[in-house]
Amino acid sequence: MARQALIAPSILSADFARLAEEAAAVGGPDGADWLHVDVMDAHFVPNLTLGLPVVKSLRKATEIPLDCHLMIENPDRWAIGYAEAGAYNVTVHAEAAGDPVKIAKDLRAAGAKAGLSVKPGTPLESYVDVLKHYDTLLVMSVEPGFGGQSFMPEVLDKVRTARRLVDTGHLTLVVEIDGGINADTVEQAAEAGVDCFVAGSAVYDGKDPGKAVRALRRQVLDARR
Ligand code: DX5
Ligand code: ZN
Numbered sequence: 001m002a003r004q005a006l007i008a009p010s011i012l013s014a015d016f017a018r019l020a021e022e023a024a025a026v027g028g029p030d031g032a033d034w035l036h037v038d039v040m041d042a043h044f045v046p047n048l049t050l051g052l053p054v055v056k057s058l059r060k061a062t063e064i065p066l067d068c069h070l071m072i073e074n075p076d077r078w079a080i081g082y083a084e085a086g087a088y089n090v091t092v093h094a095e096a097a098g099d100p101v102k103i104a105k106d107l108r109a110a111g112a113k114a115g116l117s118v119k120p121g122t123p124l125e126s127y128v129d130v131l132k133h134y135d136t137l138l139v140m141s142v143e144p145g146f147g148g149q150s151f152m153p154e155v156l157d158k159v160r161t162a163r164r165l166v167d168t169g170h171l172t173l174v175v176e177i178d179g180g181i182n183a184d185t186v187e188q189a190a191e192a193g194v195d196c197f198v199a200g201s202a203v204y205d206g207k208d209p210g211k212a213v214r215a216l217r218r219q220v221l222d223a224r225r
Contacts, residue, residue: 001172003195005220006033007213008067008176010200011058012049012147019054023062025209032213034067034088036178036198038147041072044096045145052081059086067198069117069178071144072096079103083112091115091138091176094127104133115176119144124158131171136196137162141189142179147200151180156192163193186216187223 014022042048065088075092104114117138142149182202
């Protein structure tokens with residue numbers, strides 16, 4: 001699978017009272033490829049954010065494909081609803097999933113891409129066979145739960161391993177990274193083989209979110225030259 005340069009702004013750092021406008025701020029032809037939606041349940045992670053009703057509304061408010069990152073317990077029960085709500089990609093956590101192969105099959109049957117995420121301390125090795133059923137791999141480069149944390153470069157070894165498995169045809173996956181991606185860290189992630197870059201604070205904390213998306217994509221493409 002050819003390497004991609006997808007930018008997925010995370011609305012975790014956006015103004016939750018103005019989500020439609022915040023989505024529009026990163027829209028347009030050279031804007032966000034995916035809109036990353038962080039669902040947190042205050043159990044799998046200490047934080048609480050938003051859930052299915054908000055995703056349903058957001059789906060109607062923007063044309064940007066929704067990339068739902070479920071940081072929740074029991075995704076076996078809840079993930080399917082996000083696919084049925086029209087999410088483009090639904091990512092569950094490997095640490096929370098009871099039967100990750102069944103989850104992937106259900107998500108795909110409901111018309112979504114299936115994503116598997118690993119926390120910084122979770123090794124990839126145990127999931128290589130499971131990942132044959134998935135479309136995206138989300139490598140966490142911070143402990144999930146909060147935006148604005150510092151990038152953990154040690155997770156790039158997992159990115160390199162995943163990239164190798166994709167480039168040698170063992171897996172067919174979009175390799176995605178999430179946490180601490182900004183102008184200072186995006187290049188090392190690009191060099192390690194990431195296809196899709198989630199960025200929350202780097203996009204929404206500044207004055208011009210659309211410009212930040214374009215700048216990140218430019219850095220990714222330049223780093224690969
Ligand atoms: C953290 C979330 C991230 C978060 C990233 O648990 O999964 O998507 O929004 O925020 P930044 O880019 O600020 O690290
Ligand atoms: Zn996320």
